[in-house]
Amino acid sequence: MARHRINPRLVKIHRTYTVEEAARTLKAHKNTVRNWIRRGLPTIDDRRPTLIHGADLRRFLEVRRQRAKQPCPPGHIYCVRCRAPKPPAGGMADYMPMTPTSGNLRGICPDCETLIHRRVALQRIDAIRAELEITFPEAPSRIRDSSKPSMNCDSNEDGGAHEDA
Helix, strand or coil, X not given: CCCCCCCHHHCCCCCEEEHHHHHHHHCCCHHHHHHHHHCCCCCXXXXXXXXXXXXXXXXXXXXXXXXXXXXXXXXXEEECCCCEEECCHHHEEEEEECCCCEEEEEEEXXXXXXXXXXXXXXXXXXXXXXXXXXXXXXCXXXXXXXXXXXXXXXXXXXXXXXXXX
């Protein structure tokens, strides 16, 4: 089966599950549920079939998810490849605006040298600036606004279409 995130909210807390029912409910393999039992998921008793109380299963999955979370401190960006929050190489990042109020910080992972991204609100950028050197790319200028338009530009100063016409 493909690896996916287990959703603890699919479990009904007032229901009792067998290993197979729990696996089917969570779209996981039954060996995965058996591994959870070996790692501390409480069962009702030691008899067959193995029964798991829904409240215990949900609590076990929520604790497991909370333990796996790694919050990013200020100045750090999560690297998906390394699976850890890291400060970008050289302490530098680029701000790429996505909406008028938020954008992405883009940097390079110091270990694996891949691009790392973090969503950030524009109003909170000053708190991150204390930790990182952030560059704001300027919008490219329009060809018409440049002092020397390109040779294949049809616009001219007097607004006429063509001299020959």
